[in-house]
Amino acid sequence: MRKAFQPIATGRLLATLAAIISLPLAASASASDITGRDVTVQYAxxxxxxxxxxxxxxxxxxxxAESVCAPLDHGDxxxxxxxxxxxxxxxxxAVTRVNSPALASVYQSARRDPRRVMAQAK
Incomplete structure (x- = not known):
């Protein structure tokens, strides 16, 4: 004879599964914890x-930066x-590390108006 699942047990099972599934997601959710691959930007x-x-x-x-950080985007x-x-x-x-006044200026300008920087590149 088959026993029917009790609603309380099913609810606990679903809650437990949800908690287990969400743990890895929470562990990797922070952008400050990124330790992805290194990318070298050539500028000689x-x-x-x-x-x-x-x-x-x-x-x-x-x-x-886009190539390193892209794996974080899951569409939501x-x-x-x-x-x-x-x-x-x-x-x-990276801008800080290069330590170039012109790069710092362009970076600050890009943060205010990205279209202006794109126009300067042409």
């Missing part, structure tokens, strides 16, 4: 003292937000 061929060169380097940095708003935060954090760190 770029004059980082010129606006055009700094703009080109910023674009390279942004492409590298929360994961997209984490990806964008990751990209911003990595881009800011």
């Amino acid at each position: 061929d770029v004059d980082t003292d010129s606006i055009a060169g700094a703009t080109l380097l910023l674009q390279r940095i942004q492409v590298a 708003l929360a994961s997209r937000s984490r990806r964008l935060a990751c990209e911003q954090k990595l881009t800011a760190a």
